[in-house]
Amino acid sequence: MAGQKxxxxxxxxxxxxxxxxxxxxxxxxxxxxxxxxxxxDMLFEELPTELAKMRELANSGEWKELSxxxxxxxxxxxxxxxxxxTNANTDIETICKDGAGDASRIATKMEMLESNLDxxxxxxxxxxAKL
Numbered sequence: 445m446a447g448q449k450x451x452x453x454x455x456x457x458x459x460x461x462x463x464x465x466x467x468x469x470x471x472x473x474x475x476x477x478x479x480x481x482x483x484x485d486m487l488f489e490e491l492p493t494e495l496a497k498m499r500e501l502a503n504s505g506e507w508k509e510l511s512x513x514x515x516x517x518x519x520x521x522x523x524x525x526x527x528x529x530t531n532a533n534t535d536i537e538t539i540c541k542d543g544a545g546d547a548s549r550i551a552t553k554m555e556m557l558e559s560n561l562d563x564x565x566x567x568x569x570x571x572x573a574k575l
Contacts (some may be wrong), residue, residue, distance in 0.1 A: 463563040465525030466571060469530055472523070477575050483523060484572045490520050491565065498536070502554050507545035511537050524563050532556035 473480040494517055501510040514537035521530045532553040539549055 454535075461567045461570075463526050463528075464567045464571075465527075466468060468525060469523045478526060481572065481575050482506065484568055484575075487523060487568055488565070488572075491524070491561065494520065499554060499558070502536075502545075502547075502550050505545065505547065507540040508543045510545065510550070511540035511543075515539065524564055524568070526560055529557050529560050529564065 451513060469480065469483055473483060477494060482574075483556050494513060498513050498517070501507075517533050518530075518537075521533055524530075536550055536553045539546055539553070
């Protein structure tokens with residue numbers, strides 16, 4: 445009995461990432477690997493596109509619209525599980541919520557989002573390649 449448990453432990457795949465935590469994605473895909481692939485493909489498309497849109501809005505000072513896009517990004521970022529990006533995004537939404545933005549604070553938060561993007565994308569691609 446103990447020998448079988450040890451064999452099962454050895455078979456378990458260890459998922460160690462530095463920038464992402466896919467627990468929520470795994471829960472939502474419920475073991476369906478094809479669904480997980482589709483969800484990862486969605487992230488590959490949405491993350492860079494939405495961050496570029498956020499950067500454009502931040503640069504043009506469109507705070508209400510930036511708050512709206514940041515709000516929409518919450519669900520996308522929940523699948524990624526990168527706390528640094530999630531926190532920066534939440535801060536951007538809060539800073540811009542009333543239509544007034546602190547350009548300096550927003551710039552710092554945007555840098556946090558953008559500085560993590562490549563690492564997050566690389567780790568998501570590693571996970572996708574395993575499927």
